[in-house]
Amino acid sequence: IWQLENWLKRTDDKEQVRELIRLMKEGRIEVGASWDDHMTGFYGMEDVNRNFYYYKEIERKYGLDIKCFVMDDIPGYTWALPQAASGSGIKYFLTGINPLGDYWGAGTSIPVKDLPFWWTGPDGSKVLTWIDFSSYGAGRWHRGAGIWCFDAPSYEEMKKKVATQASKGYGKPRTLPSESALLKGEATVRPELVVEEYNRDAILVMHGGDCYTPTHAVRAVENIDRWNEEGNLPRIIIATPSMFFEHMQKRYGDKFVSYSGDWTEGWSSMKQVTYPAGTAAMRWARDHFTVAEKLCSLNSMLFGDEYPGKGFHEAYKLLLTWLDHTETINNPKQHPKEEVERDLRLRHSLVTGFYAKVRQFLSLGFEQFCSRIETEKPSIIVFNPLSWNRTDLVKVKLDKSILAKGFSLLDTITDKQVPYQKLPGEDSILFLADGVPSVGYKRYDLVVSEKGPSSSAISVEKGENTIENRFYRLTVDESTGFVRSIVEKETGRELVKKGTYQFNQFKQLSVAGAGVSTERPSNIVIEVQNGPVQRKIVVKRGEESLVPRCEYILYPGLKRIDVINYVRRRELRQQNSYYVIACPFNLDIERLEVKTEREYYFLPCSGENHLPGALKWLFYNQHAIGLNEGGGGDGYNLIVAPKQTYVNTFVGNSREQTRQWHPAEATWIMILAWGKKAYKTRDAGMIEPDWEPGSPELLTYEYSITTARGDFDPAKGYRFGWAFNVPLLAKQIGPQKGLLKNAVFSFFRPDKPNVAIVTVKRPESGDKGSLIVRLQEFCGKETTLKLETPFRVVEAIETDTVEESTGREVNLERLI
Structure with missing residues (x-):
C-alpha cells in the first residue's frame, strides 16, 4: 500500500489513475493489503492492527476488493498476523522467503505437500497461506542461476529450464540430511527440499526481485505466451495471488491442512542492534501513541475539542515505514557516500518524526485535559492511561515558588499526607500514587507552608x-x-x-x-x-x-x-x-x-x-x-x-x-x-x-x-510490563475552575484482568458522535466482560480490526 499511495500522490495524469483502478477492479492487477514488508518481530499490539488500516482507506475510496496481503524476503512472521489480517477482512497471505543460507533459523519446515495451508492465529481466525520457499524471485533468470528462468534472454533457454524443473516434480528432495538431524533441528536444509511430493494441480511461483525493471517482466510475458502457444505442459498462467488462491479453493474447497503458531525469524533482531536509539524512541512512541489517542478522545467527547484524527492517521505511517525489513541501503557498490548518508538520515527521520509527533499529541492532550479539572488549591493531577487501577510511582515537575516555600502532599480521598521525595538538581518530586483508576485520574492537593522548604531530600x-x-x-x-x-x-x-x-x-x-x-x-x-x-x-x-x-x-x-x-x-x-x-x-x-x-x-x-x-x-x-x-x-x-x-x-x-x-x-x-x-x-x-x-x-x-x-500469571505479567513502560502521567495545576469536579474519576474500566483497553479513539470515518474502544484478551481465554463507562451509550456495535461493523450489537451496562 505504501507504494500505491506514493504513486497516487505523485501521478498527475488522472487517466493513468483511472486505468490502474480499472485494472485492479477487473482483477488483472493486485496490490497487497500490508503497508510494507515488515520485520514483524518488532510489532507491538497496535502496529499489527494499524498495518491494515491503510489498505481499507484505499479500498473504500476507489471501490476495490482487496483480499490478499503479501510480504517478501523476510523468512518468518509473527503469529499475530493471521488474527489481524482475518479481522481486517483479508483472506489470503503470500510470502516468498529468502532462502539464502539458514539466516539464524529462517522459515519453517512445513512440508511442501501441505501447501497452501490455513495459518491459524491465537484466536482461531485464519488466512490461507502460500510460502514460496525458493524466494520471491523463484521465477527470475538470475543470470542463468534461477530456478524457473521465465525472463531468460532467449526463449530456448527459458524452455529448457522450465522443462527441466517441471520434470523434477515439486517438493522432491535434492540433497537431504539424515532424518535424525532433521528431527533434532540440527539441519540447515531448505524446507522445500523435505521430503514428500506435492499432489495439487497448481503451484504458485513468484516472479520478482530487488530493483526489478519492466524489461524482465515483459520478457517473462513473451516467453510464457510462446510456451503456452506451443502447447507445452505444465501450462503457465500469469496470475495475481488471489487468482491462484481462488482457484485452489474452487478446486479443493477448504480441505487444507491447518497450522497454528509463530515463526518469527532472526532478522528482526538486526533492526534493533543496528538502530538502538531508534528502537528505544520507537518503543516509547508506540506505547504513548495510544495514550495520546485516549486523552484527545476524552477531550473531544467531554469538552468538544477538535480531535486530531488526520494527524494520528498520518503519524502511524512513519512508524510503519520505519519498520520496513531493510536495515540499510541495498547493494552498496551501486551507491556513493552521499547517497548512503542520505539514506541513513531519511531512515532515522522516520522514527524521530514519529516520536516528535507523539510527544506533541501527548503534551497537548494532557495539557488540555488537566486545564478542565477544578481545584481550589494548587494540585497535582495523576492520569492513568491503562485499564486497571494502579498504585505506582509518579514523577512531577512543580513551580519553583512552591518548592521554595515548602509544602505537604495530601491524598484527596483518604485526607492523609503522602510522603514525597525531591530530586536533586531538578524542580521535580517523586511520590507513590495510590488507587489511580482505570483510564482515569486522581487529584492530589499541595498544601503550601510558610515555614520554608520541607525536609524530603535524599x-x-x-x-x-x-x-x-x-x-x-x-x-x-x-x-x-x-x-x-x-x-x-x-x-x-x-x-x-x-x-x-x-x-x-x-x-x-x-x-x-x-x-x-x-x-x-x-x-x-x-x-x-x-x-x-x-x-x-x-x-x-x-x-x-x-x-x-x-x-x-x-x-x-x-x-x-x-x-x-x-x-x-x-x-x-x-x-x-x-x-x-x-x-x-x-x-x-x-x-x-x-x-x-x-x-x-x-x-x-x-x-x-x-x-x-x-x-x-x-x-x-x-x-x-x-x-x-x-x-x-x-x-x-x-x-x-x-x-x-x-x-x-x-x-x-x-x-x-x-x-x-x-x-x-x-x-x-x-x-x-x-x-x-x-x-x-x-x-x-x-x-x-x-x-x-x-x-x-x-x-x-x-x-x-x-x-x-x-x-x-500472564495477566499479572502483562500489567507489570505495561505499567513499567507506560508510567502514570502527572501535572501541577490550579487553583482553577473546571468542568471536571471529581477528585477521582474513571472513564472506562473492563471488569476482567485478562482484557485490556488497547486504545480509545475517534473512528477513522470521522464520526464525531462515536468512539472506537479496542479491547484485547491476552491470556488465551474466552471471556465475557462488562465495560463500565460514565458516557451515555446509545448504541454499541462490534467492529472488525479496521473499524467496519460486523453487524453484532453489544450490550453495555452504563456506569452512573
Whole structure:
C-alpha cells in the first residue's frame, strides 16, 4: 500500500489513475493489503492492527476488493498476523522467503505437500497461506542461476529450464540430511527440499526481485505466451495471488491442512542492534501513541475539542515505514557516500518524526485535559492511561515558588499526607500514587507552608553497597559495580546465581569466533541514596568505560527492582560484535518455562505455539518476560520487563542450532546493539557513517524485575510490563475552575484482568458522535466482560480490526 499511495500522490495524469483502478477492479492487477514488508518481530499490539488500516482507506475510496496481503524476503512472521489480517477482512497471505543460507533459523519446515495451508492465529481466525520457499524471485533468470528462468534472454533457454524443473516434480528432495538431524533441528536444509511430493494441480511461483525493471517482466510475458502457444505442459498462467488462491479453493474447497503458531525469524533482531536509539524512541512512541489517542478522545467527547484524527492517521505511517525489513541501503557498490548518508538520515527521520509527533499529541492532550479539572488549591493531577487501577510511582515537575516555600502532599480521598521525595538538581518530586483508576485520574492537593522548604531530600552515603526495602535486599560488588546478591525477603531466596556471569554485567560478544571480551570497570565510585520514596545505588565508572553509570532502585511501597544502565553510543563500534547485558537468575533450568509477551498473547519459548522448524534461540518481547520455575500451583515465578529493547536469548542457546530451545542456565541475555560501523561505497570505499545521526551520546537501557510464589500469571505479567513502560502521567495545576469536579474519576474500566483497553479513539470515518474502544484478551481465554463507562451509550456495535461493523450489537451496562 505504501507504494500505491506514493504513486497516487505523485501521478498527475488522472487517466493513468483511472486505468490502474480499472485494472485492479477487473482483477488483472493486485496490490497487497500490508503497508510494507515488515520485520514483524518488532510489532507491538497496535502496529499489527494499524498495518491494515491503510489498505481499507484505499479500498473504500476507489471501490476495490482487496483480499490478499503479501510480504517478501523476510523468512518468518509473527503469529499475530493471521488474527489481524482475518479481522481486517483479508483472506489470503503470500510470502516468498529468502532462502539464502539458514539466516539464524529462517522459515519453517512445513512440508511442501501441505501447501497452501490455513495459518491459524491465537484466536482461531485464519488466512490461507502460500510460502514460496525458493524466494520471491523463484521465477527470475538470475543470470542463468534461477530456478524457473521465465525472463531468460532467449526463449530456448527459458524452455529448457522450465522443462527441466517441471520434470523434477515439486517438493522432491535434492540433497537431504539424515532424518535424525532433521528431527533434532540440527539441519540447515531448505524446507522445500523435505521430503514428500506435492499432489495439487497448481503451484504458485513468484516472479520478482530487488530493483526489478519492466524489461524482465515483459520478457517473462513473451516467453510464457510462446510456451503456452506451443502447447507445452505444465501450462503457465500469469496470475495475481488471489487468482491462484481462488482457484485452489474452487478446486479443493477448504480441505487444507491447518497450522497454528509463530515463526518469527532472526532478522528482526538486526533492526534493533543496528538502530538502538531508534528502537528505544520507537518503543516509547508506540506505547504513548495510544495514550495520546485516549486523552484527545476524552477531550473531544467531554469538552468538544477538535480531535486530531488526520494527524494520528498520518503519524502511524512513519512508524510503519520505519519498520520496513531493510536495515540499510541495498547493494552498496551501486551507491556513493552521499547517497548512503542520505539514506541513513531519511531512515532515522522516520522514527524521530514519529516520536516528535507523539510527544506533541501527548503534551497537548494532557495539557488540555488537566486545564478542565477544578481545584481550589494548587494540585497535582495523576492520569492513568491503562485499564486497571494502579498504585505506582509518579514523577512531577512543580513551580519553583512552591518548592521554595515548602509544602505537604495530601491524598484527596483518604485526607492523609503522602510522603514525597525531591530530586536533586531538578524542580521535580517523586511520590507513590495510590488507587489511580482505570483510564482515569486522581487529584492530589499541595498544601503550601510558610515555614520554608520541607525536609524530603535524599541522604547520600559513600562506602555502602546495599539497599533494601520490605521486599528485597540488593548488594553490589564493590570491585565491579555489578550485582552480587538479591534476596527476596519473604522466601529468603537468593535470586542471583554465582557463575560465569555477574548480574547486570555488560559484555561484548564476537560473532567471528574471537571469544568474549568483558567490560572491565575502573575507577568505580559507589554511593547509596536513601529517600522516603526511593532507595538507590549509583555506580559511577571511569570515562573510558562503555557503561559509565548504572543505577539499582528499590521503592518502600512497590515490589519491584528497577535497573538503569547508561551506555556510550559511539563506543559500540567493534565491527561484528554484539553488546549485551547478562542477568544470571538462580532458577532451576530443568524446571524453567519461559513465556514472552507478544502482540496478543504470551508465547512459550520452548516450542509450543510455534510452526514446525521455527526459530527458537532468539525471542522477542513487547514488555514482559515470564520465568516460571516448577508448576502445578507450587512454583516460583519471576517477571522481567525491558523498556528500550525487545531482543533476548538465554545462555546456552546457539546460532548453530537455531530451531532448538536448549538454554544451559537461567541467564537472561538482553541484546542491545551490534558494532556495525563500516560500510562500502562506490566512490569513497569503506566509510564509517553515523548510523543514527543526531542521536544522544548516552543510550539508556532500563528493565524491572518482580517475583512471586506460585505459577506465572500472564495477566499479572502483562500489567507489570505495561505499567513499567507506560508510567502514570502527572501535572501541577490550579487553583482553577473546571468542568471536571471529581477528585477521582474513571472513564472506562473492563471488569476482567485478562482484557485490556488497547486504545480509545475517534473512528477513522470521522464520526464525531462515536468512539472506537479496542479491547484485547491476552491470556488465551474466552471471556465475557462488562465495560463500565460514565458516557451515555446509545448504541454499541462490534467492529472488525479496521473499524467496519460486523453487524453484532453489544450490550453495555452504563456506569452512573
